[in-house]
Amino acid sequence: DIQMTQSPSTLSASVGDRVTITCRARQSISSWLAWYQQKPGKAPKVLIYKASSLESGVPSRFSGSGSGTEFNLTISSLQPDDFATYYCQQYNSYPLTFGGGTKVEIK
Amino acid sequence: EVQLVQSGAEVKKPGESLKISCKGSGYRFTSYWIGWVRQMPGKGLEWMGIIYPGDSDTRYSPSFQGQVTISADKSISTAYLQWSSLKASDTAMYYCARVKTGTNFFDYWGQGTLVTVSS
Numbered sequence: 001d002i003q004m005t006q007s008p009s010t011l012s013a014s015v016g017d018r019v020t021i022t023c024r025a026r027q028s029i030s031s032w033l034a035w036y037q038q039k040p041g042k043a044p045k046v047l048i049y050k051a052s053s054l055e056s057g058v059p060s061r062f063s064g065s066g067s068g069t070e071f072n073l074t075i076s077s078l079q080p081d082d083f084a085t086y087y088c089q090q091y092n093s094y095p096l097t098f099g100g101g102t103k104v105e106i107k
Numbered sequence: 108e109v110q111l112v113q114s115g116a117e118v119k120k121p122g123e124s125l126k127i128s129c130k131g132s133g134y135r136f137t138s139y140w141i142g143w144v145r146q147m148p149g150k151g152l153e154w155m156g157i158i159y160p161g162d163s164d165t166r167y168s169p170s171f172q173g174q175v176t177i178s179a180d181k182s183i184s185t186a187y188l189q190w191s192s193l194k195a196s197d198t199a200m201y202y203c204a205r206v207k208t209g210t211n212f213f214d215y216w217g218q219g220t221l222v223t224v225s226s
Contacts, residue, residue, distance in 0.1 A: 046212060
């Protein structure tokens, strides 16, 4: 299995802040990485796929970067609706695996 | 509009069997992989496995192989996740989700089915 490690596990930030979450893969996954946002009591929603492609309908303040083993999700200016938990997922090889999650909290 | 509608919450006793469902609509059900994801209380997401309803090709995570069965009935556009003997540790929210064509990430998700196993 390819282990995915996210950091930090919790992040406290204010509205308007620039926020970056990191996801590291134990081995190279090329660019086969997706990012999801999950709010309490709701299903996850995909934000980014293929490391840096923005899913349709997702605000442009979200961006993804990286390849190989290190990836970032950046929110350029945090909005009230963005306080949630974020997960990365590798889809380079089976079994597909998720990172442990990063909770973005209000500072 | 693509929709995945899951069956309702279940409360079961250890040792009982269970089959939960996920009905797809708004797209060609047989042409997209559907997967299942577990989320234990207060924890992260775990990829369980996927099925291609067109031919029932199935892939499991080793962590769930032999513990659950994933199936699909393409005649009614429904995927299933089943247990033959539940354990308390199966208590979790279970999501079904559609795999975006040509990739392996999930683009549409069901609302989740909460399974509670308690004596």
